[in-house]
Amino acid sequence: MDGWKFIRLVQAMRQASVSISSQDIQDAQTCLQRYPYLSEKLITRSILIHRPQDYSIFETVWRIIIEDLTSSERGSEENDRKEMIIENQDSSIGIGGQGVGRGYGGISLTQKGPIVDAVEVSRQIPASRIEELISSGNQFEDCFKAILANIDYYSWINSYDLAYQRGQLIEEEWYQHQNSRDCLLQEIRQLLISVQVTQENSWEPLVRQHWMFKSLSSLTESEKALVKSSIRKWARKLAIRPGFHWVKSRQGTVDITQIVRQSVQWNGVLFRLCFRRRKLRAAELVVLCDISNSMASFVEFLIYLVTCLRDRFRKVRVFFFIDSIWDITNFIWDDDQSFKQEIQSWGHKVSSGFSDYGAVFKEFATKILTDVTARATVVILGDAKNNYRPAQTEYLAQISEHVRKVVWLNPLDTVEWSERDNQMKDYQKYCSKVYRCRSANDLQKVVRDFL
Amino acid sequence: MFTSPLNLAQALEKEGYLIDEETATTLFLSLALKKPCLIEGPAGVGKTQLALALARVVNRRLIRLQCYEGLDINKALYDWNYAKQLLRLQLAKTVEWNEIKDDLYSEEFILSRPLLESILSSEPVLLLIDELDKSDEEFESFLLELLAEFQVSIPELGTLSSKTKPIVILTSNNSRDFSDALRRRCIHIYLGYPSLEREISILASQAPELSEQLIQDVCGFVSRVRKLPLQKLPSVSETIDFARALNVLQKEELNYGELMGTLSVLLKYPKDIAKLEERLKKWESEKRSK
Numbered sequence: 145m146d147g148w149k150f151i152r153l154v155q156a157m158r159q160a161s162v163s164i165s166s167q168d169i170q171d172a173q174t175c176l177q178r179y180p181y182l183s184e185k186l187i188t189r190s191i192l193i194h195r196p197q198d199y200s201i202f203e204t205v206w207r208i209i210i211e212d213l214t215s216s217e218r219g220s221e222e223n224d225r226k227e228m229i230i231e232n233q234d235s236s237i238g239i240g241g242q243g244v245g246r247g248y249g250g251i252s253l254t255q256k257g258p259i260v261d262a263v264e265v266s267r268q269i270p271a272s273r274i275e276e277l278i279s280s281g282n283q284f285e286d287c288f289k290a291i292l293a294n295i296d297y298y299s300w301i302n303s304y305d306l307a308y309q310r311g312q313l314i315e316e317e318w319y320q321h322q323n324s325r326d327c328l329l330q331e332i333r334q335l336l337i338s339v340q341v342t343q344e345n346s347w348e349p350l351v352r353q354h355w356m357f358k359s360l361s362s363l364t365e366s367e368k369a370l371v372k373s374s375i376r377k378w379a380r381k382l383a384i385r386p387g388f389h390w391v392k393s394r395q396g397t398v399d400i401t402q403i404v405r406q407s408v409q410w411n412g413v414l415f416r417l418c419f420r421r422r423k424l425r426a427a428e429l430v431v432l433c434d435i436s437n438s439m440a441s442f443v444e445f446l447i448y449l450v451t452c453l454r455d456r457f458r459k460v461r462v463f464f465f466i467d468s469i470w471d472i473t474n475f476i477w478d479d480d481q482s483f484k485q486e487i488q489s490w491g492h493k494v495s496s497g498f499s500d501y502g503a504v505f506k507e508f509a510t511k512i513l514t515d516v517t518a519r520a521t522v523v524i525l526g527d528a529k530n531n532y533r534p535a536q537t538e539y540l541a542q543i544s545e546h547v548r549k550v551v552w553l554n555p556l557d558t559v560e561w562s563e564r565d566n567q568m569k570d571y572q573k574y575c576s577k578v579y580r581c582r583s584a585n586d587l588q589k590v591v592r593d594f595l
Numbered sequence: 596m597f598t599s600p601l602n603l604a605q606a607l608e609k610e611g612y613l614i615d616e617e618t619a620t621t622l623f624l625s626l627a628l629k630k631p632c633l634i635e636g637p638a639g640v641g642k643t644q645l646a647l648a649l650a651r652v653v654n655r656r657l658i659r660l661q662c663y664e665g666l667d668i669n670k671a672l673y674d675w676n677y678a679k680q681l682l683r684l685q686l687a688k689t690v691e692w693n694e695i696k697d698d699l700y701s702e703e704f705i706l707s708r709p710l711l712e713s714i715l716s717s718e719p720v721l722l723l724i725d726e727l728d729k730s731d732e733e734f735e736s737f738l739l740e741l742l743a744e745f746q747v748s749i750p751e752l753g754t755l756s757s758k759t760k761p762i763v764i765l766t767s768n769n770s771r772d773f774s775d776a777l778r779r780r781c782i783h784i785y786l787g788y789p790s791l792e793r794e795i796s797i798l799a800s801q802a803p804e805l806s807e808q809l810i811q812d813v814c815g816f817v818s819r820v821r822k823l824p825l826q827k828l829p830s831v832s833e834t835i836d837f838a839r840a841l842n843v844l845q846k847e848e849l850n851y852g853e854l855m856g857t858l859s860v861l862l863k864y865p866k867d868i869a870k871l872e873e874r875l876k877k878w879e880s881e882k883r884s885k
Contacts, residue, residue, distance in 0.1 A: 195783070370772070
């Protein structure tokens, strides 16, 4: 392998948060020289990648640095052909495309039309179209959805879903469809990242797709498992250095420091035995989670964190809310499924579905606050989007005065806190600390800093 | 030792272990670089079997350390033989203390556990550290010295280096993540469930008494079962057991309607069995309507 390409590959991987040591580089070079008949890609991947979740990053970087350079000689003729395919697809009326605003009509309910093959993605979606989408300032997920709409992905999956529900597809065919769906999505993501990296001339887009930095709401199932595994790890580290502090007591360990201190006051003539005992620093944790649609994906991780940390606190209480509050402390300790079901059933029956923080704080302050001790820490997880309802900050102020600390975790970016229907700026004054809690990385910071 | 990954794959095949090209290449590189190999993957895909087959292929003695929660140095590395030390003290009542105090903490009074055994062994060995994810993080950190330098430090004796570098294979079911430090010292292999074709070959080699039709039916059925959202998916060894169970029942081929009662060989949780029984009815009706 060309040494320059190899160095670029290593640098890119390192920038994308993949840990590569000097020893790894040395080993990879040794193997590449010693076994020239083996696949360079396989050797490099075997030596440099130590985690299964880093394989996709490696694939993307390899594609950009090694494969794209060789395929860059493709002529403009092919590019023109690509443009034509997309234009033809754009002009097909009657496809619909659920949730993408095409506005051409409904979704095809009967025919399972052909879809771009995952292998053909890079040929059939022209780079110019992707560049256009990216340069228009869209977020990654928006560009991704726009491309899916371009290739009629939504009508394709809907037709298959319906065919399966109607029994026109057997399960085996359904699974095959699922597999090709996953491959296609993966391929488009890779293509999109490649173009983004080239356009921005930086590996930052790749870093943003790392599971530690991705929004918790857009994680795949395997990434969710990774985040949960990391949460377990952080919680375990906290559990082995629990936050105790010493308090005076009538019984317990003899407190030599205190005895000496008092004895000095009496010129050392008289002394009185003093005792002390260890006490948990955070006596009580009260968690308030907004579980409206925009928040549901974030709640899962906070609840998981709380579950892992519950031994650290003397008492933990968990409340869910949308426009009113309910206590779910007894449900969350069982398993993931029971509390998810509880969210669904309760949310549908009792709530209007629109968050009302003012009403929730009022309810908490009037009905629940009397049962909460002054040593408690209240953690609020919410985006503070109040749907233009009154903020009623006086109730949050009351809560803040009563308890030791109020910590707010907000999954929105800080720039969004000042949007019109967002009350974060008003609520912020009454919180001891406010964190952005959008990704696993943010969550880790919260754990380190606050807990 | 091996000239190429193909050479390694062929040697393993002779020992009854079928390995794909990618895994063979990674394992080959790990052996060539004399680095520990960390094999991860779901339970029952043949991680431990790979280590066992490799030990037979390279003709090395296998030393196995089974990990579990609470595993510590005394059970993994060494312990002092307290009974023998007491005996030594009793026999040496007349001798000066200074003369015997060093002697008490010599190699003679040490009880070698698997890790120390692999380090001190005069003949080349293969050390299998099985299910490392079950052990605690402290133990994982302790292993770093062994994995990087093939040596261990015992406070009373100092550092002991390996006489013959052992081949080290670590396995994990991914129940917890490992530190970067540990991963960096190993070559990583991820073993997933085998493809349909590979599983057919595995069954044919592991259970030659089964008919070709039955093997194909069972493997096709198991690959369908693995797509279901079950608590525990069937492993390769369970597939073999299931095929053998059908053979005992003198089935020449697999019929969905005749599987009730045999599913417990394949699946281990009542919930999973109930889910599969429900699905079997659907598959059977699909088959009929074809």
